[in-house]
Each structure stands twice: as C-alpha cells, then as structure tokens.
Amino acid sequence: MLSRSRIVDAAVDLIEREGADAVSMRRIAAGLGVGVMSLYNHVPNKAALLDAISESVLSKIEFTDDPSAHWTDRVRVQARAFRQIAHHYPRSTMVVFSRQLHSTAGLLPVERALSTLRDAGFEGSEAVRMLRMFVAYIVGSLLREVGVTPTFAPVRGDATTVDVDPALFPEVSSLAPYLTSCDHDEEFEFGLELLVQAMSVRAGKQAGRRSARG
Amino acid sequence: MLSRSRIVDAAVDLIEREGADAVSMRRIAAGLGVGVMSLYNHVPNKAALLDAISESVLSKIEFTDDPSAHWTDRVRVQARAFRQIAHHYPRSTMVVFSRQLHSTAGLLPVERALSTLRDAGFEGSEAVRMLRMFVAYIVGSLLREVGVTPTFAPVRGDATTVDVDPALFPEVSSLAPYLTSCDHDEEFEFGLELLVQAMSVRAGKQAGRRSARG
DNA sequence: GTTGACGGACGTACAGCGTACGTGCCAGTC
DNA sequence: GACTGGCACGTACGCTGTACGTCCGTCAAC
Structure with missing residues (x-):
C-alpha cells in the first residue's frame, strides 16, 4: 500500500543516489513500482513533496540535549547534530536549503537552542539574534561542505x-x-569555536551584573 | 545582434521579475524577440547559462577597498558589499548559491579579503579559515534574507x-x-559585529601586540 | 559579377516533465 | 443488492531542453 511516508522515503533515496535533478514524479513512481498518478493520492503536487522531504530530513536531527552540561557544550552538540544529518543526506540537504519551509518540523531544534541560549544568559531579542547568527553560520558552512556552494x-x-x-x-x-x-x-x-567564544564574551557582558544560571 | 552578455542580462532580468522557476530558454528567447535555438549559438546549454548568470552577478560586487582604513572597517565594508549585491539581485543570488561555480569571477573578492586578513595579522591557514568562516556566515545570512531559507x-x-x-x-x-x-x-x-570582535580577539592572540578597536 | 564558404538565426522534432481528468477496482455501510 | 468513498492507474495536454537540418546575409577569391 502506498503512503505519504513511503513516497517521501523513496524520494530521499532517489535524491541521494542520483541527485536532485534526477527527481521526477515518474522516477519516484517507478522506484516504488507504481503508476505516476497514484502519488497524487498522497501528495498534492511536487512542490509539496519537496517540502515533505525537507520536513523529513529536518525531523531526523537527533537532539540528545543534556541540560546539566555547560551551555557551551550544548551549543556544540546541537551544531554538530545539525551538521551530522546534513552529512547523512547531503543532496537532500540542498533541497532543504533551496526551499522555504513553513512547517513546525524545525520547532524542536529551535526550542532546544533557545533554551540553551537562555541558560547562557541571553534573553529576548538577544537570544533570537544569537540563534539566527548561529544558524546562518551552520547553513553557510553546510552549503560549502555539501559542495554546491562556494568553497571559494x-x-x-x-x-x-x-x-x-x-x-x-x-x-x-x-x-x-x-x-x-x-x-x-x-x-x-x-x-x-570562534562563535562559542564570541558568545561567551557577549554572555559575560550581558549577564555581568546578574547571576547566570547554573 | 545577439550576444552572450545580452542573453545573460535578459536572463537575470527575467529571474528578478518572475523568479528562477520561470526561467526557460523559450522565455529568455521570447524576451529578446528571438528564436529559441538562436541562444545556442552563444551558450552551449542551459547549465552553462546559469553559470554565466552566477558569474555575472558575482562580478557586479563593488569592492572599493581602502587599504588605509582599519582592517575591521574593511571587513565590514566587504561584507556589506557582498550583501548589497545580493539585495539588488535577490532571486539571482539564489541561483548563485544553488550552483557550484568553478570560475574566477569570485577571485577578486577573495584576493581583497585575504589581503585584509593579512593586515589583521592572520597568516596562512588561519587567514583562509577566517575567510571561509566569514563567507559561511554571509552566505547563510543572505540565504535567510533572500527568503528562500530558514528564518527559523x-x-x-x-x-x-x-x-x-x-x-x-x-x-x-x-x-x-x-x-x-x-x-x-x-x-x-x-x-x-560579533564576528569582527571575535576576529579581533583572535588577531590579538596571534599577532601579539596590535591595536584593538575601541 | 560570380561563386563558394561560413556563421548566425530559425523551425521542426523528440523525449521527458508536472499534472488535470476520467475510469475501474475494491472495502465498507445501509 | 445498491451505494459510497478511497485508491491505483491510463490518457492527454502544455510545457521543458536541445539535436538536427535549413535558410539567409556577408565576405573572400577569382
């Protein structure tokens, strides 16, 4: 029996094997031994399928957050978790980066990251800015690693x-x-490491008077 | 008379007006009032055309480097120059980021950046690492700004x-x-600013005594 | 002035794409 | 038995990139 998740998994496999350009509804259907139009019973269109692929890849990020660890180590762990999944699905990661996703698949990572930043002493807009800067660095790095963009x-x-x-x-x-x-x-x-150090400096400035959380 | 640069310019215009998805050889040809196959007299195929678009956009970055300025300000200026061109051609920038370019169009920016980093006191692999980190941040930021990727x-x-x-x-x-x-x-x-400060700290460590920025 | 070569513009054609639409099969419910 | 809804599927349309062949304007050599 066909299902949305089977389709998504087959699509991810196909992308990893033959690249994003090779992805077509016909090829995916053929890989599943199924007629093309059957896919449309589970996915409204190709764009939605690509969004589902993004969501699927993002949801595979393993966040084993340890609240007792120092926040700097938690930042490192979270950044590496992000990177690891990108290495496991490099070509699909490019699909993720090339699409604007409005899903809640990325909410858990965001929640964890914000929690970590709060422990570091960042509050409000400062925390969000730190998060965005970190994401920018990670995304940019992965874009280079995945090979599709400028190693310069x-x-x-x-x-x-x-x-x-x-x-x-x-x-x-x-x-x-x-x-x-x-x-x-x-x-x-x-x-x-550079970013973590920069954050430490900033955290010291911000939380200087008030007590930082353990 | 048709020419490669006219084709590239028309393609960039089309991308900015209607998005990267709307780009097809037929549309470009129509925009130029020309037959489809005429394009192939100047461009080997569509992939090469997209590469040419990337090169064209990158080459538009205005680097008015002032070697007499403090290196921190030069870093800022260069980063903003990169960003400015991305804002001027947002959709084409996405095309740039989605393609691996082996051209020398990006060489001048790299040269300027390395020169700046040398003035900051970074040598050898450290300079290259700094450059790559900076590029990663800028690319990641622009990817978010251009709207195609995660504002999270x-x-x-x-x-x-x-x-x-x-x-x-x-x-x-x-x-x-x-x-x-x-x-x-x-x-x-x-x-x-966070990155520049982080670099200043690192530069101070590496180059020993050097004037820090106030 | 005639001829030949050549480069660029163009039309046709083909395989592949996403997907709208219609058809038929099968399970479940009156 | 009839009816309903969901799913698999075939056909068809308009789009894509581009290989190939054709035509025409220009220019060199005679």
Whole structure:
C-alpha cells in the first residue's frame, strides 16, 4: 500500500543516489513500482513533496540535549547534530536549503537552542539574534561542505597545479595550498569555536551584573 | 545582434521579475524577440547559462577597498558589499548559491579579503579559515534574507497570532514576538559585529601586540 | 559579377516533465 | 443488492531542453 511516508522515503533515496535533478514524479513512481498518478493520492503536487522531504530530513536531527552540561557544550552538540544529518543526506540537504519551509518540523531544534541560549544568559531579542547568527553560520558552512556552494577555493581540483596569476592575485596565489584543500571537519570546528567564544564574551557582558544560571 | 552578455542580462532580468522557476530558454528567447535555438549559438546549454548568470552577478560586487582604513572597517565594508549585491539581485543570488561555480569571477573578492586578513595579522591557514568562516556566515545570512531559507521563525506571517503550544515549546512561545519579526539589517550587522570582535580577539592572540578597536 | 564558404538565426522534432481528468477496482455501510 | 468513498492507474495536454537540418546575409577569391 502506498503512503505519504513511503513516497517521501523513496524520494530521499532517489535524491541521494542520483541527485536532485534526477527527481521526477515518474522516477519516484517507478522506484516504488507504481503508476505516476497514484502519488497524487498522497501528495498534492511536487512542490509539496519537496517540502515533505525537507520536513523529513529536518525531523531526523537527533537532539540528545543534556541540560546539566555547560551551555557551551550544548551549543556544540546541537551544531554538530545539525551538521551530522546534513552529512547523512547531503543532496537532500540542498533541497532543504533551496526551499522555504513553513512547517513546525524545525520547532524542536529551535526550542532546544533557545533554551540553551537562555541558560547562557541571553534573553529576548538577544537570544533570537544569537540563534539566527548561529544558524546562518551552520547553513553557510553546510552549503560549502555539501559542495554546491562556494568553497571559494577557485583553483583547480588538482592541488598541484594552480592557474592563478601571482601578479594579479598575490594573496590567492601564496595561500593557494590552503585554498585548494579543505578539511571540512576542522573548518567547521574552527568557526564553531570562534562563535562559542564570541558568545561567551557577549554572555559575560550581558549577564555581568546578574547571576547566570547554573 | 545577439550576444552572450545580452542573453545573460535578459536572463537575470527575467529571474528578478518572475523568479528562477520561470526561467526557460523559450522565455529568455521570447524576451529578446528571438528564436529559441538562436541562444545556442552563444551558450552551449542551459547549465552553462546559469553559470554565466552566477558569474555575472558575482562580478557586479563593488569592492572599493581602502587599504588605509582599519582592517575591521574593511571587513565590514566587504561584507556589506557582498550583501548589497545580493539585495539588488535577490532571486539571482539564489541561483548563485544553488550552483557550484568553478570560475574566477569570485577571485577578486577573495584576493581583497585575504589581503585584509593579512593586515589583521592572520597568516596562512588561519587567514583562509577566517575567510571561509566569514563567507559561511554571509552566505547563510543572505540565504535567510533572500527568503528562500530558514528564518527559523516558524510561526505565521501574521505577527499577532501564534499557533504554538506554550506547554510544548515554552521558549519559542515566549520569544514569539522576536521570532516573528526580523529586521534583516540589524540582524546582519549584529552577527557581523560579533564576528569582527571575535576576529579581533583572535588577531590579538596571534599577532601579539596590535591595536584593538575601541 | 560570380561563386563558394561560413556563421548566425530559425523551425521542426523528440523525449521527458508536472499534472488535470476520467475510469475501474475494491472495502465498507445501509 | 445498491451505494459510497478511497485508491491505483491510463490518457492527454502544455510545457521543458536541445539535436538536427535549413535558410539567409556577408565576405573572400577569382
């Protein structure tokens, strides 16, 4: 029996195997051994299916939040949880990023994050701003890692040959070795640590007089 | 007479007017008062055209770098220049973000940024890491602003009504006013300032004695 | 002036797309 | 038995990208 979740799962599989461009209602139906129009009994249209895919991927984020841990560690854990799911479904993640979702699938992560930020001493608009900044960094990082967007390492994939004019681009040329290679894990952790430290400073300023929560 | 740049310009116009989904070779040709296949005399295929669009948009970034200014201000200026062009071509920016570009169109910004980072005291891999982190933040922010990706304000557009269960999501519920509204300018500047400050701290550590910004 | 070559504009054609619409099968309820 | 509603499915339409062939204007060589 066909069902919405079976369709979504098949679509995610197809995306991961052959890329987002390969996704068509016909291909999904064929993968399920089913007629094309049968899908429309469970999904109103393709756009809604893509939204459902986004929701499905987002809901797979594992948030094992430990309220007793220090808030900085909780921030790290949550950021990595986000990243891990993106690595597990890289091509579907691109679909998520390319769609505006109005669902509540992302509510739980937001709730957890805000709770953590409150423990860090951020209140009101400051907490929301911190959250948005963090999400921006994570999304931007994942967009680079997933490979669809700018590693801004504009040299050839072959790390040995660099076809950049040193006279025109001295910095790019001299830093070419670092620009061509990219250890995504290190890169992500570097930015994460920087942000956490920046948040710590800000938290100290804000909560300076008042007592921070344990 | 048809030309590659005329085609690209027409495509960008079409994207901005009617969205990326509306872009088809036929529509572009019609907009130019030209037959569909004529386009293929100047562009090998649609994918290449989209790449050309990305390149065109990126090349429009205005970098009026002032080497005499403090590096923190130069960072700010460069970040805002990036953002400004994204605001000028919001829908085309999404096309840029959704494509992996191997062109050298983004080289000049990278060169300027690395030069600025060098002045800040960052060398080698540290400079590249800083650049990548900054780009990640900017890209993530723009992705939110351009509206295609998660403002993570999962409540309704109507700011007065919030359909979130306060029992299940107390933080989201209590911060709803801040989550529903989003002043993109303030939001961007907030994260920008946080990053610049974080970089200042790091620069101080790395370069030893250096004038901190007041 | 004639001829030949060539590049660009264009029409036709084909496979694939999303999906509106209609048809038929089957389970459940009077 | 008749009726109803949900689901699987086929057909069909208008759209897409683009391979291929054709036509025409320009220019060089004779």
